Amino acid sequence: MARWQAGAQDQLEQAALALFLEQGFAETTVPQIAARAGLTTRTFFRHFTDKREVLFAGDEAVPTSVQQLMAQTPPEVRPVPLILTQLGPFAETVFGDRRDMLRRRHQIISTDQGLRERELQKMATLRASIVDGFVQRGTDKLTASLVADLAVVVLSTALAQWLDSVGPMPLSTAVAEVLAAFRRLASEVELQAGP
Amino acid sequence: MARWQAGAQDQLEQAALALFLEQGFAETTVPQIAARAGLTTRTFFRHFTDKREVLFAGDEAVPTSVQQLMAQTPPEVRPVPLILTQLGPFAETVFGDRRDMLRRRHQIISTDQGLRERELQKMATLRASIVDGFVQRGTDKLTASLVADLAVVVLSTALAQWLDSVGPMPLSTAVAEVLAAFRRLASEVELQAGP
Structure with a gap:
C-alpha cells in the first residue's frame, strides 16, 4: 500500500x-x-x-531537518565551522539525487510570479530556522542572522552551479567549490585593519 | 522651474x-x-x-552609482577590502537622510505581493551590477557572485537594524556594527582546516 x-x-x-x-x-x-x-x-x-x-512537496520537512542537525552538533562547535562542515552533507541529503527534477522545477517556477514568491518564502523559512537553531545554541541575534544568510548564499550558489553544470557532478563537489571560494574571501578580511 | x-x-x-x-x-x-x-x-x-x-523613484540610478564607485576604486584593491571600505559611505549617500520615508515605504511594500516582487527585483539588479563591477575589475565569476551576495547581505542587515532602531543613529554606524560581526565570522573560518 x-x-x-x-x-x-x-x-x-x-x-x-x-x-x-x-x-x-x-x-x-x-x-x-x-x-x-x-x-x-x-x-x-x-x-x-x-x-x-x-512543486513544493516535501519542502516543509527541510526546516525540521535543519533544526535537528543543529541540535545534534556538539555545543562547542562555533557557527562558521558548523556551516562549513554540515552544509555539504545536508545539501546532498536534501537535493543530491534530484538534479533533473530540480532543473525542470526551477524552469517552471521562473515563469510564474506566485511560484517565485512561494520559492522565496521557502528560502526565508529555511533561513529563519537556521537563525533559530543558532539562537538556541547561544549565538547572538546579529551573528545568527549573518551566518544564516551566509549559509543560504553558499547553498543557493552551489545549487545554481550544480543545476547549470554539464555531465555528472555530485552536489557536494559544488558546495566544496563554493566554500573554497568563500574561504579565500574570508582570508581577505584579515588584510584589512579590524575595528 | x-x-x-x-x-x-x-x-x-x-x-x-x-x-x-x-x-x-x-x-x-x-x-x-x-x-x-x-x-x-x-x-x-x-x-x-x-x-x-x-515607491521606487530614483532607484534606477543606484546600479549606475555602484558601477562608477567600483570603476573609480584603484584596481589593486581586492574585492573584500573594497566592500569593507566603500559600503558604509555608499549606504549613507543613497539611504542615509531618508529613514522616516524608508520606514513607511518598507511598511507599504510588505503589504502587496507585486511590490514585494518589485523590491526583490531591485535588489537583484543591484546585486547584478556589483557582480558586473567585479568582473570588469578582473575578479572571477564565482568570487564576484559571492562578494556581491555578501555586500547585499551586509547592506540589507544594516538597513534592517537601522530602520528598527530607536532614536538618532547614523546608517554608517549600523553598517560598521554589521561589518564588525562579519569580521568575527571571517576569523572563525581560519579555525577550520582549509581544503
Whole structure:
C-alpha cells in the first residue's frame, strides 16, 4: 500500500512537471494532471492539496531537518565551522539525487510570479530556522542572522552551479567549490585593519 | 522651474505614502494622490509613470552609482577590502537622510505581493551590477557572485537594524556594527582546516 502510494505520488509529479513545461503552469488543471498520470482526481488530492503543492512537496520537512542537525552538533562547535562542515552533507541529503527534477522545477517556477514568491518564502523559512537553531545554541541575534544568510548564499550558489553544470557532478563537489571560494574571501578580511 | 518641480515631486511622494498607509496601496488611485497633494493628475504623470513608481523613484540610478564607485576604486584593491571600505559611505549617500520615508515605504511594500516582487527585483539588479563591477575589475565569476551576495547581505542587515532602531543613529554606524560581526565570522573560518 505504502509502495503503491509512493508510485502514484511520483507518477503525479512527473505528469504535472511535464504538463507545466508543455502548456504552462497557469493553464494546467488537476484533472489534466491526473489523466496524464492515468489516475483519478481523487487520488491526486490524496497526495497534494493543489497543483502548486506538486512543486513544493516535501519542502516543509527541510526546516525540521535543519533544526535537528543543529541540535545534534556538539555545543562547542562555533557557527562558521558548523556551516562549513554540515552544509555539504545536508545539501546532498536534501537535493543530491534530484538534479533533473530540480532543473525542470526551477524552469517552471521562473515563469510564474506566485511560484517565485512561494520559492522565496521557502528560502526565508529555511533561513529563519537556521537563525533559530543558532539562537538556541547561544549565538547572538546579529551573528545568527549573518551566518544564516551566509549559509543560504553558499547553498543557493552551489545549487545554481550544480543545476547549470554539464555531465555528472555530485552536489557536494559544488558546495566544496563554493566554500573554497568563500574561504579565500574570508582570508581577505584579515588584510584589512579590524575595528 | 527646477525648484518648483522638486517641490511637486516631494509633495506627491508625501501624499502617496500617506494614502497608501491610510487606505492601502491597491485602493489608492492617481487622482486621489494628486488631489491630496493639491496638484493635477497631469502634474503627477510629469513626475511618475504610475503610482508604483512613487515607491521606487530614483532607484534606477543606484546600479549606475555602484558601477562608477567600483570603476573609480584603484584596481589593486581586492574585492573584500573594497566592500569593507566603500559600503558604509555608499549606504549613507543613497539611504542615509531618508529613514522616516524608508520606514513607511518598507511598511507599504510588505503589504502587496507585486511590490514585494518589485523590491526583490531591485535588489537583484543591484546585486547584478556589483557582480558586473567585479568582473570588469578582473575578479572571477564565482568570487564576484559571492562578494556581491555578501555586500547585499551586509547592506540589507544594516538597513534592517537601522530602520528598527530607536532614536538618532547614523546608517554608517549600523553598517560598521554589521561589518564588525562579519569580521568575527571571517576569523572563525581560519579555525577550520582549509581544503
